[in-house]
Amino acid sequence: MAESSRQFENLLLRLIQLGKIAPASQVVFVDDGSRDKTWALIEEESEKRAHVAGIKLSRNRGHQNAVLAGLLWSSADIVITIDADLQDDINVIETMVDKYLQGNEIVYGVRNDRSSDSMFKRNSAVFFYKLLAWFGVDLIHNHADFRLMSRRIIDALREYKEVNLYLRGIVPLIGFKATTVEYVRKERFAGETKYPLKKMLKLAGEAITSFSTVPLQMITMLGFIVFALSLLVGAWVIWTALFTDRAVPGWASTVFPLTLLGGIQLLCLGVIGAYMGKIYGETKSRPRYFIERTVTSSPGQDVGRTTRASRVPDGECSSL
Numbered sequence: 001m002a003e004s005s006r007q008f009e010n011l012l013l014r015l016i017q018l019g020k021i022a023p024a025s026q027v028v029f030v031d032d033g034s035r036d037k038t039w040a041l042i043e044e045e046s047e048k049r050a051h052v053a054g055i056k057l058s059r060n061r062g063h064q065n066a067v068l069a070g071l072l073w074s075s076a077d078i079v080i081t082i083d084a085d086l087q088d089d090i091n092v093i094e095t096m097v098d099k100y101l102q103g104n105e106i107v108y109g110v111r112n113d114r115s116s117d118s119m120f121k122r123n124s125a126v127f128f129y130k131l132l133a134w135f136g137v138d139l140i141h142n143h144a145d146f147r148l149m150s151r152r153i154i155d156a157l158r159e160y161k162e163v164n165l166y167l168r169g170i171v172p173l174i175g176f177k178a179t180t181v182e183y184v185r186k187e188r189f190a191g192e193t194k195y196p197l198k199k200m201l202k203l204a205g206e207a208i209t210s211f212s213t214v215p216l217q218m219i220t221m222l223g224f225i226v227f228a229l230s231l232l233v234g235a236w237v238i239w240t241a242l243f244t245d246r247a248v249p250g251w252a253s254t255v256f257p258l259t260l261l262g263g264i265q266l267l268c269l270g271v272i273g274a275y276m277g278k279i280y281g282e283t284k285s286r287p288r289y290f291i292e293r294t295v296t297s298s299p300g301q302d303v304g305r306t307t308r309a310s311r312v313p314d315g316e317c318s319s320l
Helices: 002-017 038-048 063-073 090-101 119-134 151-157 167-174 197-211 214-243 251-284
Strands: 026-031 052-057 078-083 106-113 143-150 178-184 291-295 309-312 317-319
Touching (some): 002 026, 002 052, 002 090, 026 038, 026 063, 038 291, 063 078, 063 151, 063 291, 078 090, 090 106, 090 143, 090 178, 143 167, 214 251
Parallel strands (some): 026 052
16 A cells, blocks of 8 residues: 555656646545455555545445546546556556547556466456457457546546446447557556456456346347257157157157256346346445545645546555
8 A cells, every 4th residue: 555655646746747737636545345454554645645535435335336436536637547556557647648638538548468467367358358349348458447537527427327337338338539558567566356256257247237138139049049949859759759669758758858948948047137136236226335434635735625637546445
């Protein structure tokens, strides 16, 4: 936390000195309801550093809600979201600001080198992006949640009310002028990843079921295929029973349909259930998160709600 805070503030001060962002700009860390000493460290950094602020959620609401909380809390003209683990290259933030000054409303950070990731993570990421593209989900390849967004984009984001949140899919839907900057992903500076395989699979499920109806269409096609196969098997069973002496009474007409149709029905019910679960969650319209505490510093004034540019590293500890 201390090293992340130091590097973020040093970059912020340099950009302020260059006149690219306003003096009231700040770094905002988002604590996603962690149970360790994260919030105490954020308060400590806020006391020591004039441009550091923090938001603490009342409980863990997940990575995407933590990012959204920081985005909607900030009143900055532009906000850059980035993980606080320093794996994403913070030096490209200046390039992002330059792209914004050239008229871009969204600037995506895209990883052009993932050699620091394990082979499994690299291969699974490639498969994930190809799968979502096949399902028709509009994503930026090798982009996570390292991006710059203007105030107009954030205001537009407020109009998306869904509870099942997947920002990587929502932001491209907003439109407006966008561009990308490439960077090399580094080794994690400290700590352990908060995104094990279970959470990655859950995020993939959120992406597919939130933005694509292809699985439901596949069920329809599967139904037609099974129906056609059933007609063929039925014809074969009748032919075997009437014109040969090889048929075991009741075997074909009992075992094959039961095993085939039973497995297909369970699979289809599982996919339909996933979509129904999302509908259930959306109809309840429960709040996505609650902010328990905030902490701000004052570089000559209260920057907690009057910033001009912000940065939000996200995750278990996120920042704006």
